[in-house]
Every structure is written in structure tokens, then in C-alpha cells.
Amino acid sequence: MTIGANALDVVIRAGRPQDAEAMHRAILEMGRGLGMEAKVTSSAEDFRRCGFGPEAAFGSFVAEARGELVGLCLFFPIFSTWRGRPGVFIQDLYIDERLRGQGIGERLLREAASWSKARGGDYLRLAVDAENFAAQRFYERLGITWQKADHEHAAYGDAFRALADGLI
Structure with missing residues (x-):
């Protein structure tokens, strides 16, 4: 589908439950890339269930052009x-490849940073795939630098369940 849009046509707004399917498609596209x-x-239902309402596990801003989601910033x-x-952690930043390089990612990150600042936040963190050099350059240009002192560790799946259940 051709958007026929440019950065001037893009509106940044808070994500809504009805965006769940498009948000999930964006994450699938990011994974494909x-x-x-x-x-x-994950599923679109996971996004709908966990991303909205008083117990939301994450917040989101979307970039929309002519009714189509063309960017996503998912954060908590x-x-x-x-x-x-306090601060904000950017879990995912996605820009439709047809509109990359037009400042939409920067606008989404600024929106999330402003959201955090309004709540007393004074820092932003994110993780980037080690092989995604274009994203690393983009973040560096914005002053979001790689922290040599930190190494992210994680427990997923069986390891997480064993930890949660006291099996290790």
C-alpha cells in the first residue's frame, strides 16, 4: 500500500485500544526486518489487554498518516x-520503512521523553539490537548513548518460571 505521505502529514498521538492490531503488525514487521x-x-489481544486502562503495563504513542499507523513508540x-x-524505558520504536529518515522516530522519542518529564522524569533508556547499526547511529545522533558500564541480563520462559516458582 502506498501512503503518499511525508513527515508533514504525520500526526503523533497516544495509542488507543483500537490501534492494537496495527501495533502488533508493526512489531511483526520490526521482527521481520x-x-x-x-x-x-505476542498477539494483538495482548496489546489490547496489557496496554490500556488503569492497570496498563505500557504506554504508547503512534505516528499516523492518513489513518494508517506508520510509527510506534512503546514505553513504560x-x-x-x-x-x-523516574524515567522512561523505550521498549520498541518502529517507523514504517517508507517514511524513515523524515524525523518521525525523533518526534516519537521526544513525545515519550516529554511524557516522562511531565511526571518528574529526567532520563530515558532503551536497548537496541547489537546488529542494528543504523538504529545505533540514530540514537547516538540524539544523544542516547551506549552505556559501557551496563550489561543487560534477562530471564525468559523456563528460566523465568523456575525463578518465579523458586525452583532455582
């Missing part, structure tokens, strides 16, 4: 015990 689509096990609040301040 990284050669990891098979690792995406975090807190630094060392800084004593």
Missing part, C-alpha cells in the same frame, strides 16, 4: 534508585 519474526509470540515508566528519579 531483524530476521527474528519467529521470536514474536522506570525508576532509578541511584538517581532518585
Whole structure:
């Protein structure tokens, strides 16, 4: 589908429950672009159930052009015990490949940073795929730098369940 849009036609707004299918498609497309689509096990219903309402697990901003979702910034609040301040963690940033390089990603990140700042936040964190050099350059240009002192660790699936169930 041709959008026939440019950055001037793009509106940034908070995500809504009716965006769940388009948000999920964006995540699938991001996975495809990284050669990891098979690792995406979420569903649009997961987005709808977990991303909206008083107990929302994440927040989102979307970029929309002519009624079509062309960008997504999915985030959640975090807190630094060392800084004593809240911040925001960007879980996913997606821009439709047809509109990349037009400043939409920067606008979405600014919106999330502003959201956090309005709540007392003073920092932003994110993780980027080690092989996604274009994204790394983009973030560096915005002053979002790689933190050499930090190494992210994670527990997923069986390892998480074993930890949660006290089996290890």
C-alpha cells in the first residue's frame, strides 16, 4: 500500500485500544526486518489487554498518516534508585520503512521523553539490537548513548518460571 505521505502529514498521538492490531503488525514487521519474526509470540489481544486502562503495563504513542499507523513508540515508566528519579524505558520504536529518515522516530522519542518529564522524569533508556547499526547511529545522533558500564541480563520462559516458582 502506498501512503503518499511525508513527515508533514504525520500526526503523533497516544495509542488507543483500537490501534492494537496495527501495533502488533508493526512489531511483526520490526521482527521481520531483524530476521527474528519467529521470536514474536505476542498477539494483538495482548496489546489490547496489557496496554490500556488503569492497570496498563505500557504506554504508547503512534505516528499516523492518513489513518494508517506508520510509527510506534512503546514505553513504560522506570525508576532509578541511584538517581532518585523516574524515567522512561523505550521498549520498541518502529517507523514504517517508507517514511524513515523524515524525523518521525525523533518526534516519537521526544513525545515519550516529554511524557516522562511531565511526571518528574529526567532520563530515558532503551536497548537496541547489537546488529542494528543504523538504529545505533540514530540514537547516538540524539544523544542516547551506549552505556559501557551496563550489561543487560534477562530471564525468559523456563528460566523465568523456575525463578518465579523458586525452583532455582
